[in-house]
Amino acid sequence: MKKRTRYVVKAGIVAAAFVSAAAQAALQPASLFTDHMVLQRDRPVPVWGTADPGATVTVGFAGQIKQGKADSGGTWNVALEPLSASTKPRTMEISCSNHPTIAYSNVVVGEVWICSGQSNMQFPVASVPEIKALETTAENIRCFEVKRTVALTGQDSCEGGWVVRHPNSAVAFSFAYFLEQAAEVPVGIVLTCWGSSSIEAWMPRDMTETVPHFKTMMAEFDADTATRDKIQAILDGPKPWSKQDDVFLRRQSNILYNAMMHPLAPYACRGLVWYQGERNTQSMFGMIDEPWFSRNSGMLNYADTLQQWMKRLRSEWGQDEFHFLVVMLPGYYKQLPTGPQEGPESPVAHSWAWMRESQLKALDLPGVGVANTIDLGDVKNVHPKDKLPVGQRLALLAQRDTLGMDVEAQGPVFRGLERKGTTLVLSFDHAEELKTTDGERPKGFWLTDDSGKWVPATAAINGQTVVLESAGLKKPLHVRYAFAGKPEVNLVNGAGLPAYPFRTDRFEP
Template structure:
C-alpha cells in the first residue's frame, strides 16, 4: 500500500510537471496594463513545450509560430498607431489573455539613487501623489537583483496604471518626466524603472561590451567566477579572518579610545590614506578607529594649527590629544580641515585619533597622501604612513553588491527587458563614478552603445542628467572630480540622439539627493521633445563653443543660447568663472555679458590662456542662463591633466 501511494504520488507529480511544461508563457515584461511601443515592429516572446504551435492575436493581427527545440517562441507585430485599451490573446495548449493594453511611447528610466529616489520624498510630495491620476501612464518596476550571467526573468513585476497608490514609491524623475511628456504629446506613456542607488556605470554594462575597453580585458573571468549565491558567506569569512573576528559590541566611545594613554598594543596597522577595502578589508562596514603619534619640537609649534585629513568615507570624529577638533556626518566629498587650538599641541609626542563610520560600500581615507598633514603656520608636517587602527563595530551586511564586478545589473535588470519595444532611455547616474571621472568619458558612451547594439532598435534617444551641485562651495579654485565627471557627461553629447539635462543650479549642499525632481524631469522632457520628437524648441542651456584671447581678456562663445544669454544678478555680474595663465594657477575671474558672448578677465592674470566655469562640486553662486531659463553647462577650455586621469575600476 505504501509503495502504491508512492507510485501514485510520482505519477501525479509527473502529470503536473507535464501540464506545467505544456503551458504557454509570455516573458515577464508583458502583462495586463502594459504599453506597447507605437510605430515600431514590436517583438513579443515567451516559452512553451519544444515544437508547440503558438497563435497570438492582437488588434486584428493574427500571428502564428512554433517554439524551437528549447521551447522559445517569438512573433513580430506590425507597427501600430497610439491608442487603446486592447486585449492580447496567446493560444497553444493553453490560453493567455492580457488586458487593458495601450499603444504609445515606452521609456526606460535607469541609473543610481537619484533616479531611484521616489515621488514620496520629492518636493510637495503629498500634493503630487494626490494628483497622480493618469490612467494613460503605466508604470513597471524592475526588482533590484544581481547576476553574473544574463537572465531572462523579472519575478514579481507587473505593469500598473499610474495612480496615487502606485506612484508614491516610483521613481520621481521618471514619473515627472513621463507626466510632463504625456501632457505635451498626448499619447500613452509607459515607464520602466530599473535603477539601484550607489551603482557605477560598469555594472550596467554587459560583459561583452566592458571587456572590449582598455584595462577591462581581463574582467571576463572575474565576472564568470562571481558566485552570487556563495559570495556573501565568503565576504563574511574573509573579513573575520582578516580582523581576527568581529567585536561583539561598540565600546570605543565609552572606553575613550581617543585619549593619548589608550592601550593600543592589540591594534592593527594600516598605511594611510587609503580606503580600507583597498587595504584588504572588503565588505567592512561599521566604525573604525585610527590613531597616529607625531613628535613635535619647540621650533615647530606655532600659534595657528590645522589638521588636514582629506576626504573621508563617510563620517568622522577627530581628536588631537584627546580633545575633539572636528567631525562631519555623511560628507564623503568634503575635505576635512579642522582648526587645532594652539594650546592643545606640546613638545614631544602628540596623538591624533579619528573615528570613521561607514555604512555603505567603501570606507576610510579617500584622498591622496599630500592631503593628509598637520599644518603649523606655514609648515606642513605629513601624516601619511602607518597608522594604528581597531574595528569597533561591524555592520553584518554581506550581501553581494552590484559594484563588486561589472555587468551584474546589466545581466539582472537590463537583459530581461531586451528587446521590448522602447522609444528611448532617461538616465541619472554618475555620482559613484566620480573617483574615476576621466574614464567615464569612455565607459559611459560605451554603455549607451552597448544598450543600443543589444536592443537592435537603432540609435534610440538617450537622455541623461548632468550631476547637480552638491556639498559646500569652495573658497579657492581647484581641481574637482565632480567637475570632471560633468565634463565627461557633456562630451557624451557627441553620440547621435543624445540630450543632457543640466542640474547644476537645483542641487542641495547638504543632500546628494536634491528634492526638486520636478525640474529634473521637466528638463529631461524638453530634451525628449527635441531629440526624440524633433520639436523646434530650445531644449538646452548654453554650452561652451569656443574661446578667443584678446590681450588680457578671454571672449567665450556658446551654443544653445536660445533667445539670448541672461545673468540672474541685478548688477549683471557673472559668477563662477576662473582664469589662468601659463603657470596653470587658476584665480577667480570677473565676467560680463557682451551681447551673446562673455568677456572674462582677472587682474591677477596678465596673459590668460585658460578659462573654467562652474568647475567645482558646488558652484553655489551660479547665475548664467539663456532667456528660456535653462542653465549653462560647466566647462573648461584647457585639457590639462585631470585629478582622476588613469584611475579605473580597481583604483
Template sequence: MNRFLISIWLVFLLPIMVVAQVKLPAIFADNMVLQQSQAITVWGTGTVNDLIHVKFGGNEHQFKVDTLGRWLGHLPAMTAGGPYTMEISTKDSSIVFQHVMIGEVWLVSGQSNMEFGLAGSENAEQEIAASDFPDIRFFQVKQGMSDELETEVTGNWQSSNPMQAPSFSAVAYFFAKKLHQQKNVPVGIIQAAWGGTAIEPWIGKDAIRAYDNLPSIEPVPVKQNVSLLYEAYLKQVDQFEHAQDGLKQGVVNKNFDDSKWRQVKFPLSISAIFTTETDLYIPGCYLWFRNKIKLADKKNDLSLHLEQLEGQFEIYFNGVKLDTEQFLPSKKLSIPKNLLAKGENTIAIRIRSLWANGILGNNAESLYFIQNGKRIALPDTWVCNPAIEPKYPDLPRERNNQGVLFNAMIVPLIPYSIKGVLWYQGEANTWKPEDYNFLFPMLINDWRIRWKQGYFPFLFVQLANFAGNELAAADDKWAVLREAQRNALNLPNTGMAVAIDVGDSKDIHPRNKKTVGERLYATAQFIAYQDQQAAYSGPIYKSMERQGSNIILSFNYTMGGLKYKGERLTGFTIAGEDGVFKGANAVIVGDQVKVYSDEVTNPIHVRYGWSADPECNLYNQRDLPASPFRTAL
C-alpha cells in the same frame, strides 16, 4: 560588434526542458504599455515546433517555436490608443493580457537619484494626491544581480495613483506626467535602477572586455554565485524590516536599565547626533530614545505634543504602543489616564533611520505634554541606543562587478520595444571620473547594439551640485565627471539635462526632482519627438578667442541670448601659462561672455562652475542653465 550581437542572442539559445504551455517574460502582463509607431516584439517559450498564435489589435499572427523551445516575433506598428486585449495561444494553452495600451515606452536606469521615489521629492504630499493618471504605468524591475545572462525579471505593471505613485522614480514620474499631458498618449516607464551602483555593472561584460586596461573598478573576488549572495542579502533585509529586539529586551518598560545608554540633547537630529559615527546608520539602523516625565496625578488624560517628527517611528508610553496615526494630521497624541502613573512615567521612541534621516523635534520647546490645560516639559537630556536592533545590511560589494546588473536587470528586457532611455548615474564613479569618458559611451553603444533599434534616444542627467557631507566626499572630480557626461553628447541622438542649479549642497539626493524630470522631457521633445521649437538645452561651451587680456567665450544653444540670475555673473575662473586659476570678472556681450582678471594679464584658460558645488548662474533666455566646462589648455 558581432560579439555583442551574438551574446544577447545566447539568451534565446540556452537549452531548456520541453514545456507544455506557452509562456512570456514578466514584462508582458496586464496593464502593459507597448511602443507606438514601431514594430512590437513579442517572445517567450513553448513546446518545440508548436505554432504560437498572437491575436492583438484585430489581427492574428503566427510564430513557430524552435527546436530549443524559444519563439520570437514582431507585430506591426500601431498608433497610440487602447485598451486592448492580447491573446497568445497554442493548441494546448493560452494566455490573455488585459488593459493593454499603445503609447510611449521609456526605460529608466541608473543609481539612487533615479531610484529616488516620489514620496521623498519636494511637495510630495500634493504631487501624490494629484497622481491619478491611469494611462501612466510603471514596471519596476526587482533588483538583482547575476554572473550569467538571465531571461526573466520580477515585476508588474502598475497605474499611477496615490497608492502606487509614491514608490515610482520621481524623475521618471515627472517626465512621464509631462509627456502624457503634452502628447495625450499613454506612457509606460520600465524602471531598472539601483542606488549606490557604478556604471560598470550596467555594461555587458563582452563590451567591457573588448577594451584594454580595464576595469576601473577591480571585481570583488566571488566565492559563490552572486545570485546566492543577493538572496542572502534579502534575508538580512527581511530580518531588519521585522526587527523586534528592543521589545524583546523590554526597552519600552519603566524599569528597563538604560544607565549605560548615550546621553543626547533635544532636539534630536540623527545626522547631527552621529556626525562622526556614520557606520551606525549607513545604510540604515533603528535608534531607541528614552526619557522620563513626572506627573502629579493620574486622574486625567494626557496629550503628547510634538511639532516635528520625521522618519518611520513608534512611540511607547509606560510600555504601551501609542496609536501614531492620529499624530500625522494633528501633531499630538492622546494618552488615556489608565496608562498613567503618579510620579515617574517613561516615554520610548524608536526611529527607523535610512541614510541618516530622522528628526525628533525642531527646537527645545517642540515636545511637551499637556494635562488639565497645564503644559509639562520633558528634561532636554534623553538617552539613546542605536545598537539594539540589527543594522540594515550592506549591499553586496559584488553588485558593482562588471555586467552583473546588466545580466539580471537589463538583458531580460531585451528586445522589448522602447522609445529610448533615461539615465541618471555617476556619483558612484566620481572617484575615478576620467574613465567615464569611455565607460559612458560604451554603455550607450552596448545597449543600442543589443536592442537592435538603431540609435534610439539616450537622455541623461548631468550631476547636480553637491558640496559633500559626513556621508560622502565631494571635490573637483565631480566637475571632471560632469565633463565626461557632456562629452557623451558627441554620440548621435543623445541629450543632457543640466542640474547644476537644483542640487542640495549637503544632500547627495536633492529633492527637486520635478525640474530634472521636466528638463529631461524638454530634451526628449527635441531629440525624440523632433520638435524644432523645443527649448531643450542650456548654453554649451563652443569656443574661445583671446582679445588682449580678455577671453571671449562662445556658446551653442543660447536660444535668444544669454543672461544671469542674481546681482552679477559668477562662476568663472581664469589662468595664464602658470595654470594658477584666479577668480574672474565676467560680462555678457551679445551671445558671448567676456572673462578677465586684473591678476591675469596673459590669460589662456577659463573654467566655469568647475567644482563639486559651484556658485554659477549663467542661463539662456529660456531659463536653462549653462553646463560647467573648462577650455582646453
C-alpha cells in the same frame, strides 16, 4: 496528472480553463507582457517568450495577427507592425496549439522609457513635495518596476508587473508627467534601479572585450570564490535580506545587469534615462584597492565606459535609434584627497566636475541628451530634493530629440572664444535672451594664462556672448566655467535653462 485552474481574461470576461501544470508552463511570454502594459508607438513591437520546440505561436493585437515558430530551444519571437498611440484599452492574445490562449487586458500604446541608475533614480516621490503634488493631475502613466535582485548569469525573466499608476521614483515620475503632458499619449516607465550601484553593475560580461578595466574586474570576480559563494548563499537564504547583504549585492559588478536589465530586451521602447555616476566618483583614475566597492572606472575613465555601454545596449535592443538621456550629477562638495583642497567652488579640485565632463562626452554619440543640473544639488547632501527641474529638463530633451517638437531643451552651450587684448569673448549656442537669474554679473567663470594658475574672472553679457577679463591677467588663454564640485552659477537663456559647464584647456588633473 494534477489539474489546476487558470483564469483567462478575454474582452473583460473571466473564464476558467482547466489545464495541466505542464501545459501551462509550455507557453510563456516574456516578463514584461502583463495586463495594463504600455506598448511603444511608431516602432515594430517584438513579442517573445517560450513554447514547445517547433510550436507555432500566434499573437493578436489591434487587428494584427502575427505568427512565429519556436526554435529547437523553445524560444519564439514575433513582431507587431508599428502601432499608433491609443488610450483605448485593448487585449493582446497569445496562443499556440494544444495550449490555452493567454490574454492580456487593458493594453495601451504610447511612449515607453526605461529609467535606471542608482539611489537618486530610486529616490521616492514622497520625499519631494512638489513632485508628490503632481499626483492629483497625473494621467495615462503606467509603470513596471523590476524587483531588485542579482544573478550570476544573464536571466530571461524578472519579477514585476505593469500597474496603472506612476513609478515611485521622483525623477522617473516627473519625467513621465511632463512628457505625457506634452505628447498627450500614454507613458510607460520600466523602472530598474538600485542605490549604490556602479555602472559596472549594469554591464554585461561580454563588455570585457571593449572595456579594459572591466576585464580586470571580472577576472578578479571569477577568481574570488568566496564572494561568489556568498552571493549564492544570500540568494538561497531567507528573505528579506539584511541591510548588510543588500548593500553587498548591489555593489557588485555585472550581476545587476544579469537580473534587472538583460530580461528587458528587446521590449520596444523609446530609450533609457540614466541617473548614475555617484558610485564611480570615489577616485579620479579608478581601480583603487580599498574599499573594494571603489574598484571601478573612476571619473576619468567613465566617459569611455559610458559610451561603450550605450553602444552595447543598442546592440542588445537591436535599435540604432535607442535614445539615451543622461542626468548630469548636480552640485555637491565631495573633494578627493588626490587634488588641491580649495573648497566647493575650486576649478582645480578633484571634484565631481570631472565626472560631469565625462558624462557630457556621451554627446559624442548620436541619439544622446544630457540634462544639465549644474544649478541644482546640495553642497552636503548626495541625495538632493530639487528633482522637479530634473524631470522637466529630461522631458524637454525627449520632446525635442525623440518627438520632434519645437521646444528649447538646452541652456547655453559653449561654442567658441575670441581673444581681444586682455579679454576673452565667449560665444554660445542656445543663447537667445542670454541673462542671469538674479540680474547680477555672470558667476562661475575662471581664467588662466600660460602659467596654469586660475583666477576668478569678471564677466559681462553682451548680446549672446559673455566677455571675460581679470585684472591679474594680461594675456588670458583659457576658461573654466562651473567646473567645480558645487559652483555658484546664474547664467541662463530666455527659457530659464542653465549654461552647461565647460573648460577650454586640456590640462591634466
